[in-house]
Amino acid sequence: MYEDTTAVMLRLLRGPDGDPARVLVTGWFSFQDGEATAGDVLAERHASDALTAAGIRHDTAWSRGFRPGALSLETVRPEAYDTLLFVCGPVHGPQVAALHARFGACRRLAAGVSVVDPADPAATGFHEIVARDGTPAPARHDLAATATIGPLPPVAGVVLTHGQGEYGARRRHEEVNTRITAWLAGKDCARVQADTRLAVDDWRLCTTAEQFLALLRRFDLVVTTRLHGLVLALRTGTPVIAVDPVAGGAKVSAQARAVHWPALVDAGELSEQLLDRWWRWALSEPGRTAAARHATR
Known part of the structure; x- marks a missing residue:
């Protein structure tokens, strides 16, 4: 009878002597110079939820670069776990192999992992491996595929300008961009940087205006310091927060007034409170309706 990854993981965790006293959950998201991908974090969530449902006490070690202040491999006491x-991720390389030395007194299990080289000490150091690929056993589903997820946040297109030297001493571009991006970093949203520049020799950029419009249309809102970030977002019916990076206002402000678009912020008035206000409005029904009216012009 085929068992899924979670069922095999729990069965092996229990071992011959019953449930473990305490489990430390680790992964590439635990290493200081590793990385935390969306798949890694969802796999950890799936494993943690499964352990909780099974009544098994556990902690998770996080990279201090990803979650400062959380339990980390640098602060954890190996003797606290069995x-x-x-x-x-792959059970491969010196970082994974080092876990076996440090947690030598623990029973060590890997689940939902890729076995690149079965002879690698990183792989041979585990007592049991429930692999998703790389072994003679049938491929198993990845743990992230069935992890619990919350409501999906909005997708924010970010269209910023960094040049415009023609404005001389009135330029506030660096300061405005720094404050906008710092504010966006604290918002629960998916941020997508978009550039109005077109190119035929850079796959990261759109080649035609229609491609750029197709991109804008798929955002829930746009935050921009560019005139055409404002104009083209509204052309697609996408709500936009326009920030004029020129002191006293320039073409962004003029265009917002010309099309009667209210979500405009002057460089001299830029604040998180004002950005938050327009963020809420842009994602509200009135904000979406106002943007939709521009698309039908």
């Missing part, structure tokens, strides 16, 4: 669980 089992180490490694989830997601």
